[in-house]
Amino acid sequence: MQERQTKQKQIIYDALKTLNHPTATEVYGWVHEAHPTVSRATVFRVLGGFAANGKALELRTAGNEIRYDYNVEPHWHGRCMTCGKLADVEAKGLPARGIEASACDEFEVQGYVLEFFGACKECREMAKA
Numbered sequence: 562m563q564e565r566q567t568k569q570k571q572i573i574y575d576a577l578k579t580l581n582h583p584t585a586t587e588v589y590g591w592v593h594e595a596h597p598t599v600s601r602a603t604v605f606r607v608l609g610g611f612a613a614n615g616k617a618l619e620l621r622t623a624g625n626e627i628r629y630d631y632n633v634e635p636h637w638h639g640r641c642m643t644c645g646k647l648a649d650v651e652a653k654g655l656p657a658r659g660i661e662a663s664a665c666d667e668f669e670v671q672g673y674v675l676e677f678f679g680a681c682k683e684c685r686e687m688a689k690a
């Protein structure tokens with residue numbers, strides 16, 4: 562049992578590294594192809610566990626679906642306005658201490674995301690063709 566869980570985790574982590582900032586559904590699709598016995602619930606649970614243990618980032622950006630990132634170093638993302646894919650972005654000139662925000666209208670601030678938007682390589686090439 563223990564060994565099976567470890568193997569499943571490894572498969573899911575490999576999917577995370579192979580796919581580019583995937584959603585849990587995309588990870589499941591990839592894993593399911595080679596390992597049909599791994600359930601959707603397992604994929605979602607393991608990804609949630611990775612996020613809780615600092616093994617992956619949960620990206621809560623402008624889209625509705627959470628995307629996962631195996632790169633846990635602080636970095637920024639750009640979202641393709643056509644296909645919704647995320648890419649890593651280098652940004653300069655951001656405040657080193659983070660952005661301070663205070664609550665209004667009884668809203669409790671729990672964090673923030675900064676997202677760049679633009680066009681990914683595939684979509685730019687499609688637009689040219």
Ligand SMILES: [Zn+2]
Pocket residue numbers: 641642643644645646680681682683684685
């Ligand atoms: Zn795109």
Ligand SMILES: [Zn+2]
Pocket residue numbers: 582630632636637638648649
């Ligand atoms: Zn990233």
